[in-house]
Amino acid sequence: MMRDDEVVPLESQLDWQERYCRAAGSPTSAEILRAVIDDLDGPRALASVLPTHTRFGDLIGLRIMAAVHLLAIERLAPSVAIFAPTLGGVAPSRGTNPDRATSEFHEAVVEAITVNAEMVATAITEVPQTNEVGRSRLLRIALSMIGGDVRLFEFGASAGLNLRADHLPGEPTLESGPMPRVIERRGCDLNPIDPTTTPGRARLTSYVWMDDIDRFERLRGALRVAAEIPASVVTQDAAGFVSGLELNAGSTTVLWHSSMWGYLPESTRARIHEGIERLGGAASSESPLWHVAWEPIADDRDRHELTVQVWNGTPGSGVARTLATGTTHGGQITLTGGDSDPGGRQASE
Ligand SMILES: C[S@@+](CC[C@H](N)C(=O)[O-])C[C@H]1O[C@@H](n2cnc3c(N)ncnc32)[C@H](O)[C@@H]1O
Incomplete structure (x- = not known):
């Protein structure tokens, strides 16, 4: 391979x-x-x-x-x-x-x-901006395990559509509870797309595969949501974005990325790992950190896995667990039968 x-x-x-x-x-x-x-x-x-x-x-x-x-x-x-x-x-x-x-x-x-x-x-010099909202179904599985307020961050966010995951369609049978309240939505991308402009919408649409009417419809729905729910996506490299993040007492910080890891050189990956370890080390029950990813399985490029790492100041924090697998656009989702509640539902409301 x-x-x-x-x-x-x-x-x-x-x-x-x-x-x-x-x-x-x-x-x-x-x-x-x-x-x-x-x-x-x-x-x-x-x-x-x-x-x-x-x-x-x-x-x-x-x-x-x-x-x-x-x-x-x-x-x-x-x-x-x-x-x-x-x-x-x-x-x-x-x-x-x-x-x-x-x-x-x-x-x-x-x-x-x-x-x-x-x-x-x-x-073709531009990194694909497939801002696939089918992937928000995976993010929602993780969000549904969190109670209280959430600050949601994403690197490689493209147009930031998945930063509105709590307002996008999910798979109720896969979710553990209602969506938490999302009080902040912020992402970065090397080339963010503005989903509220006509050229931005045309470009996002170009990344839908030609036969995929379902994805086309999903995207159309998400563009309507984006017009109503604001989220900011700054032009910034993923490593710089992660190194600038801080935790906040009283809310859970969720750091999410999907289908973007493959584009990163090793040096950037290492800096992101360092940034996440720094945040994880500072996390507590008052200010937990969830690192949630939907990325290809290392030895099986055809399938993705949903991994979650939770830090809340307790021993054993930060262990990566795989919650689900599926296809890159968030189809054929199978729960792995692993730990379905990796960090314990954070009840801070
Ligand atoms: C295939 S898209 C995925 C977009 C979104 N995460 C999703 O799942 O719908 C990959 C995104 O990663 C962004 N990207 C690639 N390298 C990056 C980097 N070093 N820093 C920030 N964003 C990056 C690209 O610009 C692109 O928007």
């Missing part, structure tokens, strides 16, 4: 992402990548627009899929849009002649990239 920091040929990364999308039920997004792979040495030489090698964890495939989707959303690539279910089109695999539709789609994708080469070249 390829490691995040491994530099791999473009084709290997795209090939892996294509298979991932197909297995996850998004054949149209997979076909975007197949079109690119098949054309790398083709007449339009897409290879001249795209890098030859990439860091695996930078997920170049996702970036290309989003760039093509954005061209369709912006009506710069109508011949792609007619195949995009998210935009009312008919997926190539669902047409009356799937083979012909697939080859027309490939042609449309390659043409869209070639004609908009400059825009695509810029777009």
